[in-house]
Amino acid sequence: MSADAGNKHAGAPVSARLGIWAFLATELLLFGGLFTAYTVFRISYPDLFHLQHLKLNRILGASNTVILLTSSLSMALAIAAIRQGQRKLMEIGVATTLFCGACFLGIKYLEWSEDFARGLFPRSNLFFGLYFVMTGLHGLHVILGMAVMVWLLIKGRQGVFSGDYNTPVEITGLYWHFVDIIWIYLFPLFYLVG
Amino acid sequence: MDHAPEATAGHHGSYLAEKTLRSWALTLDHKRIGVLYICTTLFFFLVGGVVALLLRLKLLTPGPALFSDHTYNVLFTIHGAIMIFLFVIPAIPSSLGNFFIPLMIGARDVVFPRLNLFSYWCFVAGIVVILGSLVSPMDTGWTFYTPYSEQTSAAVTVLSGGLFLVGLSSILTGLNFIVTIHTMRAPGMTWYRMPLFIWAMYATSVIQVLATPVIGITFILLAAERVLGIGFFDPAKGGDPLLFQHFFWFYSHPVVYVMILPAMGIISEVVPVFSRKPIFGYRAIAYSALAIAFIGFLVWGHHMFVSGMGTLAGIVFSFLTFFVAVPTGVKIFNWIATLYRGSISLDSPMLYALTFIFLFIIGGLTGLFLGSLATDVHVHDTYFLVAHFHYTMMGGTVMGLFAGLHYWFPKVTGRMLNEKLAKYAWGLILVGFNLTFFPMFILGMQGMPRRYAEYPAKYQGLNIVATVGSWVLALGVFLMFLNFIRSLRRGGLAPDNPWRGLTLEWSTSSPPPEENFAEIPTVSEWPYNYGEKPERRTEGKRER
Known part of the structure; x- marks a missing residue:
């Protein structure tokens, strides 16, 4: 039973794709709660949000946005490559994405250290509470995505993926784009409060 | 176990054949995972039930008795949290759903068997963490309202972690079922040839x-x-x-439909089988499950009528x-x-199904009392609500579960x-x-508040x-469990189809072989052609 459980579901791509979309729907509602909290508090305390957001480093935030967008591009290229059976190109794409993810986390680390040094903590006020929780949860998702990519690279080295079988690469890509999109919203909400 | 299931057309071993602990703990068989869930959730039903008996015993007298007020608060929190999160929510979907969805749609397993096993162990991990929080047990009630839940010295953080894991398990199970129902149906099983239990489980999984x-x-x-x-x-x-209340009820209201919809699905299976009649209004029942799931997302505010939410809302x-x-x-x-x-036979599954209908009508109608603003202000947070809730959840979900357990016991155990x-x-x-809960309607109307120790x-x-x-x-439940345990050993051997049902799970042996079907069945009509003159219909109400 256990050995053939994987094989007896031939034609996995449809189910895998449906599964990852359902999972992303769950993720969207997970973050949805936080976006709701953000909306409620921003409406309640517009001045607080404006004043506090000035303390964030826009340049670092913008760099991270560029980095994540680049990583989405390299991920998309990796998927396109493996669909045509180009393993080497796929590995380069995934490795680039992994590298971008690491840069993102490095910059995030710098930002947070700067914040802590200036006495800005989650408990400081509601703005920073939201900032740390939302970027923190997002950061966890980045780490999770990177872990999966390391696994993709290992499996890729073993020659598991090909033009016929590349489901894990594709669904990891979908997940990574989702994580990206979350950041696309987080960036203006925290760094560019009007 | 490395054989291709399709190749072994002759003799089939029961899915229960292998006895080792390892074969249960690491099983990818949806049936075994279903049985694991059945045992786990029923165990917590008994634990929660014993706690409830203690609470009722204390309420025998109006004044202080048995244990302190704080212990009372802890006990009703434990009763609520265990019954809701470890019993009623997973009781039907994860257990009977796991066991019967693949069987009823003619599949060999769920679509992601490893994810299914992971869900189970995630559930168990959550339980372990929750039990860990008993070091400093919760006294907040199962709703964990803030700001008290932020101030109490109880292990709220630990409990939150445990419930998060239990929730993750629930999400992954739902996800697995959605994809399974979409992609694993037997050839010929169109959406309108699916058993209504499957429709109910689909709506449940979406929630x-x-x-x-x-x-x-x-x-x-x-x-x-x-x-x-x-x-x-x-x-x-x-x-x-x-x-917090908005967040909490945005989940906790829809989740009552996670509890009740699968039970309704079971009733939709049991009633036609024991009436020997085609189900009436197949499509209406199927769509109403989806409608309940959809509208159920938009009603959470009715838990907050007296919380200061605003009149228009x-x-x-x-x-x-x-x-x-x-x-x-x-x-x-x-x-x-x-x-x-119909040609009704009153076997035990049917008795529970009829009990469901009877009790759920009471539970549902009293829900309308609570849903209208003026009466809710009067009976809010009284025993009226406790009675309503137990009529829907115990009178509804649990009776549905009992109907399902009696209906499918022969299939699960042989x-x-x-x-x-x-x-x-x-x-x-x-x-x-009824003796336990009907008086609570009256007590609530008279103004007795819930959750008070005295x-x-x-x-x-x-x-x-x-x-x-x-x-x-309690005596009735004890007898029922005694019957379950006794029948495991001493019950007569079950035929493949003791109730003459037409859904696919009855077409395989009791208990089913590991691969469910010797050959994947091909479906050519809906499963409700009961009665003397089977109606020449291939699906629900209209031909497509």
């Missing part, structure tokens, strides 16, 4: 996937509040306790709450129409239950249930009735 993450983030925030000192829900720090939520009664009513009328002029014992147990449960002496009479009722109920 699990879309609502559970919201309680997940709520638990994360609650833990973050306590650990990091943020003040989202703490008015002293500029936060808003109402926000109250009116809108009240209207939507009435609206959700419509598809519920559709189902009940369709079951009754199915019974009409043994027949002792029908006489089953009927005695049923009688005691029916009488005991009460004015004038309420004692009905409280005695309720407590005595709880003993009768």
